[in-house]
Amino acid sequence: MRYITAAIAMASGFIILLGYIYPLAALTQLRVMLTDWAVTIGGMAVLVGIVGMVFTHMDKIRKREKNSSYGALLVVSMIVTIVFGAALGTDSSFMKLAVEAVIVPVEASLMAILAVTLVYASIRLLRRRADVMTIIFLVVAILFLIAVMPTPIGPIPGDFLLLQFLNMFSNGGARGILLGVALGTLLTGLRVLFGIDRPYGGN
Amino acid sequence: MASVIVGVAALLLLGFTFLRRRSPAVLRRIEAFERLNRAVGLAVEEGTRLHISLGRGNLFTSRGGSALAGLALVRRLAERTSLSDHPPIVTSGDASLSLLSQDTLQAGYKAAGAEEQYRLSAGRLTGLTPFAYAAGTIPVAHDEGVSANVALGDFGSESALLAEAADRENAHLIAASDNVSAQSVFYASAQDPLIGEELFASGAYAGAGASHEASLQAQDVLRWLVILAILAGAALKLLGVSF
Numbered sequence: 001m002r003y004i005t006a007a008i009a010m011a012s013g014f015i016i017l018l019g020y021i022y023p024l025a026a027l028t029q030l031r032v033m034l035t036d037w038a039v040t041i042g043g044m045a046v047l048v049g050i051v052g053m054v055f056t057h058m059d060k061i062r063k064r065e066k067n068s069s070y071g072a073l074l075v076v077s078m079i080v081t082i083v084f085g086a087a088l089g090t091d092s093s094f095m096k097l098a099v100e101a102v103i104v105p106v107e108a109s110l111m112a113i114l115a116v117t118l119v120y121a122s123i124r125l126l127r128r129r130a131d132v133m134t135i136i137f138l139v140v141a142i143l144f145l146i147a148v149m150p151t152p153i154g155p156i157p158g159d160f161l162l163l164q165f166l167n168m169f170s171n172g173g174a175r176g177i178l179l180g181v182a183l184g185t186l187l188t189g190l191r192v193l194f195g196i197d198r199p200y201g202g203n
Numbered sequence: 204m205a206s207v208i209v210g211v212a213a214l215l216l217l218g219f220t221f222l223r224r225r226s227p228a229v230l231r232r233i234e235a236f237e238r239l240n241r242a243v244g245l246a247v248e249e250g251t252r253l254h255i256s257l258g259r260g261n262l263f264t265s266r267g268g269s270a271l272a273g274l275a276l277v278r279r280l281a282e283r284t285s286l287s288d289h290p291p292i293v294t295s296g297d298a299s300l301s302l303l304s305q306d307t308l309q310a311g312y313k314a315a316g317a318e319e320q321y322r323l324s325a326g327r328l329t330g331l332t333p334f335a336y337a338a339g340t341i342p343v344a345h346d347e348g349v350s351a352n353v354a355l356g357d358f359g360s361e362s363a364l365l366a367e368a369a370d371r372e373n374a375h376l377i378a379a380s381d382n383v384s385a386q387s388v389f390y391a392s393a394q395d396p397l398i399g400e401e402l403f404a405s406g407a408y409a410g411a412g413a414s415h416e417a418s419l420q421a422q423d424v425l426r427w428l429v430i431l432a433i434l435a436g437a438a439l440k441l442l443g444v445s446f
Contacts, residue, residue, distance in 0.1 A: 021206045042299050049298035049328035056324045066346045110334040117363045121392035174383045177399040181381045183425050184403030185268025186212050187418040192271055196414040199274040199307045
């Protein structure tokens with residue numbers, strides 16, 4: 001079985017790669033078809049993943065684990081949303097209310113916590129790692145915030161030059177990191193394509 | 204051009220894999236991976252848990268590369284910790300990735316001869332949006348006796364919440380992401396951040412085999428080729444040669 005899964009994965013990968021490099025009509029058609037299948041399977045994976053999540057939380061509730069009441073809340077909310085969503089449709093006022101009154105405010109509050117968390121992490125950074133790179137990181141972050149923040153007196157003199165100067169280094173650094181990531185992604189993809197790494201089929 | 208790059212990378216990977224099977228590579232010291240090895244040993248001895256977050260890297264996009272690198276590490280860690288009382292938990296924010304993490308964990312247990320210890324709930328989907336993923340993952344770090352967290356994959360700025368959760372529990376956090384925002388967040392908040400392509404070195408440092416070591420060598424060669432290409436391009440531009 002594992003050889004069959006590997007053969008399917010490798011063949012699909014090669015066809016999609018060839019279709020990308022050589023956009024011949026037949027290859028492109030095959031590539032689009034395989035991608036469509038993958039999207040359908042991905043959609044089914046979401047359903048399987050959600051069912052798995054429900055079972056994990058039900059298991060926690062059954063074993064009366066710590067904070068399992070939140071799991072119960074999640075399962076009940078999910079069932080209510082799915083039932084009403086299926087019965088009333090996604091454009092119904094109930095679904096809009098669920099999104100606007102629950103999901104958006106909760107995510108916004110997490111965003112607010114995130115801002116505080118980042119400030120707190122920056123304060124603790126020097127305690128954790130007091131080296132040259134940490135100091136440069138913090139100084140650049142503070143200079144950047146000074147340059148972009150609104151002030152009662154209007155723009156700070158020289159803020160544009162400061163931003164240009166900082167961007168020169170940060171863009172260069174980001175591009176360097178992204179180039180490294182791109183090379184890493186390429187080699188990782190090739191390992192999967194050649195069947196060396198097989199994170200599927202129980203290999 | 205794309206075919207040339209892919210072709211050269213493939214040849215380098217296969218060539219170096221052949222060489223590395225004969226003589227294993229000597230890897231430079233990376234503090235984060237040394238801590239990870241210690242944390243794995245401690246987790247098994249102390250009866251605590253490892254928590255591995257694979258992020259939200261969708262396998263149908265270019266973000267899937269970091270997720271696949273994370274899965275290679277999961278496989279090795281599952282093998283090494285399969286006999287622990289508290290096996291590792293893998294969380295992800297993408298459904299396909301969570302299925303692959305379950306499959307990879309099972310394969311790791313099987314390779315270690317402990318397949319009966321495997322539980323399906325060890326590989327979890329915790330949320331499908333960035334903050335839902337963070338909100339679903341934080342309780343794992345808080346409530347499940349985790350002594351070390353590994354965040355390896357595609358994250359956004361929500362990674363700060365994961366780092367904060369690990370810090371509150373005094374648990375180690377070894378973190379790497381292919382996303383520049385998450386990189387800067389991890390640099391500020393993780394004890395052991397990995398920078399850039401170090402993310403893809405995790406398999407080699409966890410002992411995943413010759414092909415992972417060969418990947419690192421191929422990356423080094425390709426990086427030099429990219430540097431030479433950039434310098435040559437800049438020189439040609441200075442000389443007024445258009446291309």
